[in-house]
Each structure stands twice: as structure tokens, then as C-alpha cells.
Amino acid sequence: MEKRALITVVGIDRIGIIASVTQTLAMNQVNILDIRQTIVGEFFTMILVADLRPSDKSIQDLQMELDQVGQSLGVKITVQSEELFRSMHRI
Template structure:
């Protein structure tokens, strides 16, 4: 089973978005393999690849934590299994 996932974050830019998202990941023993973020005018966007092999929780539990964080800080956070993402975008 692939233990990698894609995390996307989109919203209005404000201080602390990266810190709060990466804290949830670190608290769940999730390693960041790659990360990209940019700000387009006032819009914050971030995509990261995360390795969940050390994470003691299910993908669904982490997704719930990230979605709750997103609601709390006013951004949209999604978590997708890498294999599922690849199969959905196969031509």
C-alpha cells in the first residue's frame, strides 16, 4: 500500500497557515516529502506530498483533522491518497 498523500490548501492569505497545517502533520508523525506554496494577490495556495508510513491514524482521521483546521482558520484543506489521485488523472 502506498503511504503517500497529497495535501492542498487554498484560501485568503494570513499569518500562520503553513505553521498550523504542518503542526497537524508533525503531531501525527507525518513527514513532508515535497512542498510548494505561493501567494497570488491575496490568495494563498499550497500543495504538499506527505509520507504517512509512521502515522498511527487512518487517512480518514487525518483528513478530518485537516478539514476541521481549515474551518477554524478559514481555508479549504484536502487530503488525497496518492494512488487514488494518480488513477483519477490517468489518461
């Protein structure tokens, strides 16, 4: 069974956001399945779908680690299980 998560990053654009987030995911054996980012004016947004199966981290542990990354970059990073996301957006 897949263990996928949606990870969103929002904040003021600056150098190194994508590098820092993806490096943290790689160090935790998290595989990026899809990634999209855009900059509107000075605002940076990124959403990615990640496979957590290779990782031994829980979503909560990964969120705590990415919170530290987000604080150092001045952005908000949210990790949400795909299952929870789908449940919340079911019509």
C-alpha cells in the first residue's frame, strides 16, 4: 500500500527554498512523485506529492523536521496524508 503525502510550501520567495525542502526529503528517504511551484509577484508556492514508503519517518515526525526548515527559510511548510486530504475534499 502506498503511503503518500501532500507537502505545501508558502512564503516570500528567496534563494534555496526548493533546495532545502528537497534535500530534507532526500535525507529522510522520501521520494518526490510530482512537484509544482510558482512565484506570483514576491510570493512563492510549491506543492508536491511524496511517497513516504521508503522512509521510516511518520508524517508527524517529517512535519516537525520540515517545520524547522520552514522557520529557517521564513516559509510555512505543511505535510498532510493523501488519505486525509482526499477525505477532507470529498463531495
